[in-house]
Amino acid sequence: MRSATVQTRMPMRLGPQPGEVIDRHRPFTFTWNGERYPAFAGDTIISALAASGERVFSRSFKYHRPRGLLTASFLDPGCVVQVNDEPNVRGSHRRVEPGMIVSAQNAWPSLRFDAKSVNRFLGRFLPPGFYYKTFIKPQRLWPAYEKVLQRFAAGGRTFPDSPHGYYDKRYAHPDIVVAGGGPAGMAAAVAAAEAGARVILVEEEYELGGHLRWGSEDELGALRELRDEVARTPGIEVLTNSVVNGRYDGNWVAILQRNLPHVEERLIKARAKVLVVAPGLIERPYVFRGNDLPGVILSTAARRLINLFAVKPGERAVVLTANADGDAAVADLERAGVEVARVEDARRGGDIIGARGRNGVRMVECGDGSRVECDLLVTATGWTAPTSLLNMAGDRPVYNPTAARFFPSRPSDDVLATGGISGDGSLDELLAHARATGQEAARRALKVGSALRAGVPRRVDVEEPPDMPPIEIPELPVVEHPELFQGRTDGIVDFSEDISSKDIVAAAKEGYDSVELMKRYTTATMGPTQGKLETVNAVAILARATGKTIEETGTTVWRPPYAPITLGALAGRNFEPVRYSPMQPWHERHGANPMVAGAWIRPEHYGDPESEARNVRENVGLIDVTPLGKLDLRGPDVPKLLNLLYVNQWNTLEVGKVRYGVMCAEDGVVLDDGVTGRLGPEHYLMTTTTSGAATVWEWIESWLQTEHPDWQVHVTPVTDAYASINIAGPKSRELLLRVAGDVDLSPEAFPYMNVRTGTVAGVEGCFMWRIGFTGELSYEVHVPAAYGLYVWEKLMDRGADLGVKPFGIQAQRILRLEKGHLIVGQDTDGLTGAYSAGLSWAIKLYKEDFIGKPELSWQSECDNSFQLVGLQPHDGSVVPPEASQIVEGENEIAGRITSSCMSPTLGRSICLGFVAPHLAEPGTSVTVLLPNGERTTARVMEYLAHFDPKGERQRG
Amino acid sequence: MILIPCPWCGPRNVSEFRYADEAKVRPDPNATTPERWRTYLYMRDNPAGWTTEKWFHRAGCRRYFTLERDTVSNAVRAAEASREV
Numbered sequence A: 001m002r003s004a005t006v007q008t009r010m011p012m013r014l015g016p017q018p019g020e021v022i023d024r025h026r027p028f029t030f031t032w033n034g035e036r037y038p039a040f041a042g043d044t045i046i047s048a049l050a051a052s053g054e055r056v057f058s059r060s061f062k063y064h065r066p067r068g069l070l071t072a073s074f075l076d077p078g079c080v081v082q083v084n085d086e087p088n089v090r091g092s093h094r095r096v097e098p099g100m101i102v103s104a105q106n107a108w109p110s111l112r113f114d115a116k117s118v119n120r121f122l123g124r125f126l127p128p129g130f131y132y133k134t135f136i137k138p139q140r141l142w143p144a145y146e147k148v149l150q151r152f153a154a155g156g157r158t159f160p161d162s163p164h165g166y167y168d169k170r171y172a173h174p175d176i177v178v179a180g181g182g183p184a185g186m187a188a189a190v191a192a193a194e195a196g197a198r199v200i201l202v203e204e205e206y207e208l209g210g211h212l213r214w215g216s217e218d219e220l221g222a223l224r225e226l227r228d229e230v231a232r233t234p235g236i237e238v239l240t241n242s243v244v245n246g247r248y249d250g251n252w253v254a255i256l257q258r259n260l261p262h263v264e265e266r267l268i269k270a271r272a273k274v275l276v277v278a279p280g281l282i283e284r285p286y287v288f289r290g291n292d293l294p295g296v297i298l299s300t301a302a303r304r305l306i307n308l309f310a311v312k313p314g315e316r317a318v319v320l321t322a323n324a325d326g327d328a329a330v331a332d333l334e335r336a337g338v339e340v341a342r343v344e345d346a347r348r349g350g351d352i353i354g355a356r357g358r359n360g361v362r363m364v365e366c367g368d369g370s371r372v373e374c375d376l377l378v379t380a381t382g383w384t385a386p387t388s389l390l391n392m393a394g395d396r397p398v399y400n401p402t403a404a405r406f407f408p409s410r411p412s413d414d415v416l417a418t419g420g421i422s423g424d425g426s427l428d429e430l431l432a433h434a435r436a437t438g439q440e441a442a443r444r445a446l447k448v449g450s451a452l453r454a455g456v457p458r459r460v461d462v463e464e465p466p467d468m469p470p471i472e473i474p475e476l477p478v479v480e481h482p483e484l485f486q487g488r489t490d491g492i493v494d495f496s497e498d499i500s501s502k503d504i505v506a507a508a509k510e511g512y513d514s515v516e517l518m519k520r521y522t523t524a525t526m527g528p529t530q531g532k533l534e535t536v537n538a539v540a541i542l543a544r545a546t547g548k549t550i551e552e553t554g555t556t557v558w559r560p561p562y563a564p565i566t567l568g569a570l571a572g573r574n575f576e577p578v579r580y581s582p583m584q585p586w587h588e589r590h591g592a593n594p595m596v597a598g599a600w601i602r603p604e605h606y607g608d609p610e611s612e613a614r615n616v617r618e619n620v621g622l623i624d625v626t627p628l629g630k631l632d633l634r635g636p637d638v639p640k641l642l643n644l645l646y647v648n649q650w651n652t653l654e655v656g657k658v659r660y661g662v663m664c665a666e667d668g669v670v671l672d673d674g675v676t677g678r679l680g681p682e683h684y685l686m687t688t689t690t691s692g693a694a695t696v697w698e699w700i701e702s703w704l705q706t707e708h709p710d711w712q713v714h715v716t717p718v719t720d721a722y723a724s725i726n727i728a729g730p731k732s733r734e735l736l737l738r739v740a741g742d743v744d745l746s747p748e749a750f751p752y753m754n755v756r757t758g759t760v761a762g763v764e765g766c767f768m769w770r771i772g773f774t775g776e777l778s779y780e781v782h783v784p785a786a787y788g789l790y791v792w793e794k795l796m797d798r799g800a801d802l803g804v805k806p807f808g809i810q811a812q813r814i815l816r817l818e819k820g821h822l823i824v825g826q827d828t829d830g831l832t833g834a835y836s837a838g839l840s841w842a843i844k845l846y847k848e849d850f851i852g853k854p855e856l857s858w859q860s861e862c863d864n865s866f867q868l869v870g871l872q873p874h875d876g877s878v879v880p881p882e883a884s885q886i887v888e889g890e891n892e893i894a895g896r897i898t899s900s901c902m903s904p905t906l907g908r909s910i911c912l913g914f915v916a917p918h919l920a921e922p923g924t925s926v927t928v929l930l931p932n933g934e935r936t937t938a939r940v941m942e943y944l945a946h947f948d949p950k951g952e953r954q955r956g
Numbered sequence B: 001m002i003l004i005p006c007p008w009c010g011p012r013n014v015s016e017f018r019y020a021d022e023a024k025v026r027p028d029p030n031a032t033t034p035e036r037w038r039t040y041l042y043m044r045d046n047p048a049g050w051t052t053e054k055w056f057h058r059a060g061c062r063r064y065f066t067l068e069r070d071t072v073s074n075a076v077r078a079a080e081a082s083r084e085v
């Protein structure tokens, strides 16, 4: 029933159609270029505008010619619009919503008056290769070129202040993914599910059905039946408004899902055992003069508009038809009340020479030279098989001149094709092919499933179903179709990139005569439609220009993604795991400045790092060193392992002792360092650097598993199992005494470089070791993690009168630099050999074997590399920033500063750095080039340690 | 994304694993020459075709194992030694 008010507002809207997808009970309005337009729920943006009689939706990319709708589908090249703050929306696909604000892109200052349409007259200045040729030289003008080109480039507006949308990811493990929810896809999915496979059926449009949706009564009946079958067959998950975007190794299938409420896009990573490709066929435009005028549309576009959206595509039409779909379009147009002024039947020599008009078709010149006035030109000149997903599985499509389209050529085990992409035939023939394909896909998928299960080691053998014989898939007939690509005149080939047939011929003449070269030179097929409309025409025109056949010319390779995907979908939700020590709540309560250290958040300082450092030298400080890597090593062969991993000697380490160790890689470069203690006869605790914890664990396992599987060693990472607290300063023993239970802390009973196990603040099973990264008397206490905060608070509480204060990473770095302790990764890099880092005292070349031994023994014989030394600027107020170069003569690099700070203890600047061997002698004066270009001088020191070089304080 | 057949866990996504170099024999550190040692350190066969590699099941059982992989097709199979077992 027609409503008079709606009819006046939507002059091109037809009465109800049997297959229409609009809901006439839900009318609303939206905004197009600042004006309000009516629509029904279910309309696309473009169908609603077309119902109101709008015909121009954008300006073309290069020449700014007016463009209307062409395909009325996702691909529609002239219907890319801005929606609210979202650019590049496919207006012929996106459903319009109440209140939507839609505007044209690439049409400044307005769609009707386009300032840039002067390009039309400048067309001869924009030949193919224009960008390459014009803007190569001089290079200094590139920024200016870019500004000019940006103004002419297509694309909508982005708004940096837009709120972030919600994007998501999902991992799926179906047996079968069916790409395409037309009749073949639906039939294949049903057959596969009936055979016991779990199926994901993916359809790019909002409903299942493909071309049946705009078909005859019979086809609509078949559609209802197929939809019912899909709905009632268990094991089929239907994803509409979703697209299979890529197929990768091992049938890893990327599905872009757009139909979830409150999720902008979701990327589904599906491991399909078999992929069934059933995308149907894409109708191909015809190339002739004026073929991009608004009002020149494809037969499928006419049928979609009439049957899905009840929109009359024009008033008076000329139809060029070469196939049954074109004939059906004629019938649809007549039923919709369009006057069909002329039918040019290409099967009987009919043709179109050109179309004319300013902002739309006014007149068409037919094959016999006669001219027909009209506002609509419908073409049905053939099909393109979207073989993308097959290409991604290794298929190279082959041209079949009988059908005038490309066909898949190489069958594969895990990717099957069905539907129009595989051949022609009646609906019954297509459905029979699809059902057989679905059954065969299920058979193969279940077999793959059995093989996968067989690959999983298990105690009990699982009974697998017996192999079934292959299902025979009937051959689809190939129906003869005239080869129609370009008529007698030149026209647009690539509607997105504004590439004409002339451009392709010109490129061929310039020598870009292979399809891949022509593509890159002209940019044909490289725009938003990505070749789905224009590839075959481009290939055919190139073939003619080069005197080859289409078979010889071949086609371009389709690569992922099939459809545009947002960066948001690729990124998904942002998961960034962060690790905290159990003492973090205390740090936060006490003003700690957080610092990211690898995966950990640690206190950088508590407000004043220099006074924190001073307090360690004068009283006692606590630092949270929980992130230190900790590995529990057990077994009789641990000494063998330690001897292999570290450059130093470990056979002699007694129970209760700890030792500093250095690890090198096989190239002799310092890899990690840390302290390892022997807790019991066959029980050791190893510490690693914070950043090296994960690497060292993998490193140890690699040596144990691949080189020495016979060694009896068990490695357990316990980094998070223990909270680690370093108690440092002259009053540390006094503090620990107040909370220690059963361990004798006297210097005689518990000397430097020893480890004890015992009770701390009532907590059993703590390890304490006496070491000295800060150079002070200090105890590192490893407490079962659950008690970490308790012990920390207890220490702070009991040490109040001793002046205990926390200190952060920054104070620790000052303290260790005063002591000249290197940090692997800061004072060394990926080229620093152990000798060069001043570690010769640790390297025991007499050991039978250790990692890096050959390189280190050669290094020991001829070491001419830079040496790590302590450095003090002559001007103690100058702190050369880390990475400042040490130079000689005319800025010849002779070293670099690796660490530097102002020492609160010494009241002057101190450094560690590498210097060339001839500068390493203590007392040498070196020149340091500061980043601001100034120079300063520094003295090479006798020791790496600037403070207490003999280490008396830590031994006390 | 290829599937890697872990001998302990079964087939899993390659993203769970870390490639751990071509499988090769470490020269005797006490009898090697700089040339032989540095060939071991830095040179790779990198054939177009089947090659034997070490993989580490980092996000799984944390075992190292050898695997044969065709670098052209990305087909994988258990290493010969494991296949015979």
Ligand SMILES: [Zn+2]
Residues within 6 Å of the ligand: B006, B007, B008, B009, B010, B057, B060, B061, B062, B063
């Ligand atoms: Zn595993």
